[in-house]
Amino acid sequence: MPPKRNNKRKAAVVNAAAKKDGSTSNSAELTVPDRATWPGWVEMESEPAFFNVMLTEMGVRGVKVQEVYDMDQTFLLTLPQPVHALIFLFRYKETECEKSESCPKEVWFANQTPDFACATFALLNIVNNIPGLHLGAELQKFRDFTKDMDPFSRGDAIDDFQFVKRIHNSFARDNDLLQADMHMKGKVAKFRKRQAIAKATATKAAKRAELEAEKASNSKAPLQEKSSNIVQQSRTSDRAKRPTSRKSPKESAADERPDDEYKANGTIKARALSEEQEPSNGLRRSGREPKPRKPDLVSAAPADDDEEEGFHFVAYMPINGNVWRLDGLDRFPQVVGPFSEESGGWMQVARPHLVGRMEQYAASEIQFNLMAIVHDPVVGEKAALVENIKTLQAFGEKLDAVSEDWRTMDIAETKKDVVLGSSLEYGITAEDLERSSENTGVKTKAEEGGDLLKLIDQRKEAVMQQAGLRAAVRDSLQATRDDEEKARHRRHDYGTFVRSWLGALADQGVLTPLIEG
Incomplete structure (x- = not known):
């Protein structure tokens, strides 16, 4: 999935970069991981030049990536023909529902199992579905190896494909590696926290079940019934023992109340007294309002206000008479609609769909981009x-x-x-x-x-x-x-040079007048 971006994490990464060449950090999270052994992925910028270099280094020949500035039919005709696919970049929102319930054999599709890898997954979902394309030795072996796999297994295979992962991560700066590494560690910490909460919840539920079982066993014991005559005799003896004294008018009126009314009032008082003092099944009852329960720690975890959804790459391309949306976050590839060359080709189906999505996002933001995988004219x-x-x-x-x-x-x-x-x-x-x-x-x-x-x-x-x-x-x-x-x-790592140069200027005292001014 596209992970959420956290401004606090970004600030920590910036501080780590500033401390890299001069001071030390007390946090192990601020150590730049080794690219050769680091297991994660980094975000890719939507730059056609980077995608073209990735394809070349993977061994793919015959296609290139070109920016699409307008979805107008006139502009689309100026692209090198044929146009094999489109790559749509947008801010991801979980608003769409899946329709397809399986992956056809003629469609090579992989689920995006790792974070930050949607660019490479979009490319691989495209190039593995272009007939007759020269993939190169490594990708051809990988395609043959994964041809009978399900989409989820293919996603795991890509995550373990070091040849592709090294090319993808070669575009990462130190800050990108730090941010992605901190994201991975944060996910591990959250997973362990969820495990601890789940364990505590299970323990609490087990104890509650034991108490309920104990109460149930106690409630099954026979209770001794008291005769109503005993209660009446007790009242009579109490009256007999009371000293004789002059009564007030109210007391006299009370004595003259009917027995039924007296019995009713006495029953209400006794019931109130029993509810307030006598325990029921070992629990104390009170007339006060109960305190509100604490929310569940798992379901009511506070959301981070600084987080926002990340960007995501999705591929669109024609396969066997249908236009498919190949989104690695979907369980299966989704059919956009059928097409025919007589009706104008597959772009006539993809174009209104993409224009509608752009208009939907343009209502709140304009942060999306479109690139085309076209035939390389060279x-x-x-x-x-x-x-x-x-x-x-x-x-x-x-x-x-x-x-x-x-x-x-x-x-x-x-x-x-x-x-x-x-x-x-x-x-x-x-x-x-x-x-x-x-x-x-x-x-x-x-x-x-x-x-x-x-x-x-x-x-x-x-x-x-x-x-x-x-x-x-x-x-x-x-x-x-x-x-x-x-x-x-x-x-190229220009950051190291800039930090070293600024450090040398600071040692010479050149920056002091500028800072004071």
């Missing part, structure tokens, strides 16, 4: 560039057969930036060229042509086409490098 762009290189190689072979000196001709001049083989700059290897299928149509044209000038003109046309292909691949690779640069800055 795959097709590199394939087109490889085909162009193969075409130029075919023209070169044919021209070599016609004339060995064709390269010295002015009209056959080749610029230095033209790629004629493998290229490190564009990420094209010799294996890529060997695996590529040859463009049969262009090569046949080159084989049929015997005119040197005609072949040179055809080759020149292919060279001009390569300029646009190189630009497209260059832009895509630059976007990948930008993502890697953002991830590098995120992973």
